[in-house]
Ligand SMILES: [Zn+2]
């Protein structure tokens with residue numbers, strides 16, 4: 001089969017390899033769509049190395065069709081259409097036991113420890129089947145939507161932590177794929193007003209198209225002024241969908257007393273931010289993080305798409321064949337695309 005093998009930083013090479021053999025309690029799926037995640041180009045460019053080994057096949061946002069079923073597998077059959085929640089929790093560590101399996105101490109993931117979706121076929125390891133990480137897709141969800149359920153599940157995790165609720169005013173910083181997903185999700189959760197802040201004009205247009213009540217160019221307008229104009233006392237919630245260290249201090253000042261701030265995006269390793277701790281202290285601000293998603297978040301994401309609460313499909317801007325994967329990564333790196341799919 002054809003696979004994009006990552007041999008090292010900036011060495012993603014198309015290689016013809018053996019189709020993976022499966023064990024009795026595993027399945028093999030033909031990959032029908034695999035999306036490029038922001039994490040993937042951090043991995044390819046060598047900025048992220050944790051959990052990565054070489055050579056390997058990355059790609060953790062994927063969907064496919066079952067083409068081989070191990071003897072002992074009862075719950076899947078040939079031809080089943082599947083979606084994959086990539087993070088496989090150990091289900092035993094402290095975090096798993098207290099409901100934080102997304103930060104499991106022994107987590108393994110498809111597209112990291114296990115070979116992922118940038119190939120014609122993917123082996124689903126026994127442990128992923130056992131833990132219910134693979135789901136049969138409802139008929140109303142196509143392979144393309146299924147491939148982008150994972151990042152949406154991560155947004156659900158983030159907004160639950162920041163408690164985005166009906167009637168809230170929400171500021172979302174960044175209108176890349178994740179910022180746009182947060183926008184749709186906040187609306188679906190009943191936010192009364194959502195303001196998107198984004199440097200790139202093309203992305204500001206998308207935010208307006210996808211329902212932002214106001215779109216702001218942070219190079220021209222101050223977010224603190226916008227908060228004063230658009231809300232009585234400040235936003236109920238601010239979500240940072242970009243990891244820009246110098247913004248954190250200001251973002252804390254855009255929310256009202258008792259407001260919530262989600263540092264959703266990761267920051268480049270080693271970055272530190274200067275903040276005024278009294279803003280958090282006197283304003284009783286709740287600051288939360290968000291890392292990855294749980295199997296439950298994945299099911300919730302699937303149900304929201306199934307019942308038409310969000311239209312993720314409109315985020316797909318480019319489709320490439322596996323042979324064009326390096327071109328696809330170039331587009332992903334530029335701010336020109338939104339969600340980019342590889343369709344082997
Ligand atoms: Zn992802």
Ligand SMILES: [Zn+2]
Nearest residue numbers: 090093096104
């Ligand atoms: Zn665990």
